[in-house]
Amino acid sequence: MNLSMNFNDWAFMDFFVSMLIVGIGIALLATGLFTSYFGAGKSQKIGFGLLFSGVAILVIVYALTFDAGLGVTEQFNEKEFKQALASGVAALAGMMVGMFVILFVLMKVDTVDDLEDLDLEDLEDLDLDEELKKLEEELNEGDSDKPADEEEAQEEKE
Amino acid sequence: MDADYAEIAIIMGIVGAMLSMLGMGLLIAYYGSSKTRNVGFVFLVFGLILAYYLSTTGDSVELHNSLLAFIGGMLGGILGIIAFLVAIIKS
Numbered sequence: 001m002n003l004s005m006n007f008n009d010w011a012f013m014d015f016f017v018s019m020l021i022v023g024i025g026i027a028l029l030a031t032g033l034f035t036s037y038f039g040a041g042k043s044q045k046i047g048f049g050l051l052f053s054g055v056a057i058l059v060i061v062y063a064l065t066f067d068a069g070l071g072v073t074e075q076f077n078e079k080e081f082k083q084a085l086a087s088g089v090a091a092l093a094g095m096m097v098g099m100f101v102i103l104f105v106l107m108k109v110d111t112v113d114d115l116e117d118l119d120l121e122d123l124e125d126l127d128l129d130e131e132l133k134k135l136e137e138e139l140n141e142g143d144s145d146k147p148a149d150e151e152e153a154q155e156e157k158e
Numbered sequence: 159m160d161a162d163y164a165e166i167a168i169i170m171g172i173v174g175a176m177l178s179m180l181g182m183g184l185l186i187a188y189y190g191s192s193k194t195r196n197v198g199f200v201f202l203v204f205g206l207i208l209a210y211y212l213s214t215t216g217d218s219v220e221l222h223n224s225l226l227a228f229i230g231g232m233l234g235g236i237l238g239i240i241a242f243l244v245a246i247i248k249s
Contacts, residue, residue, distance in 0.1 A: 010222050016226040016227065019227045019230035020233055021234060022231065023232065024237050027239050027242070028241060032242075043246065049245070083223075087170045091228040092174060093174065097174070097175055097178075098175035102186075106186075109194065
């Protein structure tokens with residue numbers, strides 16, 4: 001592996017700038033396809049705009065890289081552009097493979113904690129009768145807290 | 159840069175897998191439960207092994223340029239999605 005720290009060796013124009021523009025083009029193309037298909041009304045029009053922009057950007061990059069017969073001066077080196085494209089696609093594929101491996105392992109591993117790990121001492125110490133009495137007392141207190149007007153009205157009726 | 163496409167593909171594939179392992183390993187090791195945390199540490203170790211392998215192999219691949227291409231592509235994708243969101247939100 002050659003990871004040179006001499007920035008003169010770094011081909012920013014052929015690798016970084018070309019792939020940056022391609023990335024923008026592909027993102028606009030994908031979002032434009034999605035929006036123009038599923039969108040309606042104004043959103044659909046925006047989708048067509050994005051789709052057109054994406055296609056235009058990719059065509060411009062192609063014309064700037066390959067001899068398209070348009071009389072445009074080539075800005076990107078053809079061979080290095082292909083290598084940059086291969087690098088980007090390979091790295092994305094590697095990331096996808098890595099994510100699949102991670103998901104596969106996580107699904108195979110038992111991720112639910114065992115019931116033995118639960119602390120059941122608190123439940124064992126719980127006296128249900130006492131808790132029931134407490135609840136009844138709380139309910140009775142709640143009943144006796146009726147508004148004074150209602151109690152007076154009931155007394156008058158009696 | 160006279161490296162073969164196959165070598166570039168293999169090296170950058172390993173780079174991608176390494177990034178996934180390190181990133182997801184960190185997340186799982188930090189936020190995971192008692193059982194998944196151990197798996198997160200395993201992913202971290204695996205990512206470090208891949209990083210070590212990358213540092214000792216692929217002599218003819220100029221990794222800085224390949225990484226530039228990858229970062230440029232990712233950045234371009236993010237900018238494209240931002241442009242899409244701006245267009246949708248502004249409408």
